[in-house]
Amino acid sequence: MKKSLLALAVLGAFAGAANAQTSVSIYGIADVGVKFDNGGSTAGRQWSLASGQQSGSRIGFRGTEDLGGGLSAVFTLENGFNIDDGTLGNGGRLFGRQAWVGLDSKALGSIKFGRQYSSVYNALLAIDPFGINMSGDAQAAYGYGIGKLDPIARSDNTITYATPNFGGFTALLGYKLGEQAGAFNAGSSKFVGLGYAAGPLNVQLAYQDTNALGLAVTGGLATVTNAIGLSAAGTGAVGAKVKNTFAGATYDFGVAKAHLAFGDTKLQGTADSTIRNYMLGVSAPIGADSVFASWNRVDLRDVANGKANQYAVGYSHPLSKRTNLYASVGYTRNDSGVRLNAATNGTSDRTALVGVRHAF
Secondary structure, three states, X not given: OHHHHHHHHHHHHHHHHHHHOEEEEEEEEEEEEEEEEEOOOOOOOEEEEEEOOOOOOEEEEEEEEEEEOOEEEEXXXXXXXXXXXXXXXXXXXXXXXXXXXXXXXXXXXXXXXXXXXXHHHHHHHHHOOOOOOHHHOHHHHXXXXXXXXXXXXXXXXXXXXXXXXXXXXXXXXXXXXXXXXXXXXXXXXXXXXXXXXXOOEEEEEEEEEEOOOOOEEEOXXXXXXXXXXXXXXXXXXXXXXXXXXXXXXXXXXXXXXXXXXXXXXXXXXXXXXXXXXXXXXXXXXXXXXXEEEEEEEEEEOOXXXXXXXXXXXXXXXXXXOOEEEXXXXXXXXXXXXXXXXXXXXXXXXEEEEEEEEEEX
8 A cells, every 4th residue: 555655656746747847828919999090991981999909919828848958849829819809810710820839949949830920920020110010010011911911921831940049140941831732832932031139230131932822913913802902903813923032120229229121022923023112110218108100112113103101100108017008190102003001092091090908
């Protein structure tokens, strides 16, 4: 009897040690507010209660298990939802924001498998003073809205390798499998990201080469859906090849931080098209509060009167370490050949939003 009790005690001790090396946490963001949009719909002005205006509302599970020797098993499952009506975000996916598992080594880097952020997304997020959200969202302007599409934003069926941090330098390599029988490259995407962040300087470079994104390219015009504000529908072949290049930097002067970026998007289909992006921004603390502003310019090089300019100012006020209030206003001016953020070509768009965000 005593031997049995001793054996159970030893097993319990081992189980407790193993459990202590495994960590799973639940986290999330609840973000909602009121939005006014004048120009985004042909029906006229619109007032709405909108979810995820500063940060996408989400709930996630992340975990790590110490495998010994500096190696860990890691995973993240992150759901996006709309807090205004309780529906799923990200096209109705259960874990539409992230869903991956992998191995992480402090000395060798990490390898991950699943739905992940692309190098272009990571670079935009690091440079945009609005954090690719609110009225100044650089992702909405990048590539004339293509920056919001998968796999430019998030990439399914993807294998990534991230290096350790070498004195501020990091690199990310990724490959998305197309999973089409008899055509290995069809539907695939490959990307690379390079970064340097040390002291006041942050520099981000990203490149992505994507097959069969689902764009139609004809007569120098690119078309996806009206939801991201591209030009009139095209009739060219669907399945364009897309090449994205992004370079950006921030420099923190203490009293304010400067933001600068350049993007080049090349579409190849029945006709080729080039889209250029330019961004200037600033962010600054005002006591505990913060203010930020940006100018995003979109230039469809193959479209007559194909330039759009997006201007925005934002403000954030913390109520605690986890909760803040925010507000932003934006104005988009379109040339007659384009309609960034607007319902029709040549229409200007004005937005204003206020909201509350809580992180847990």
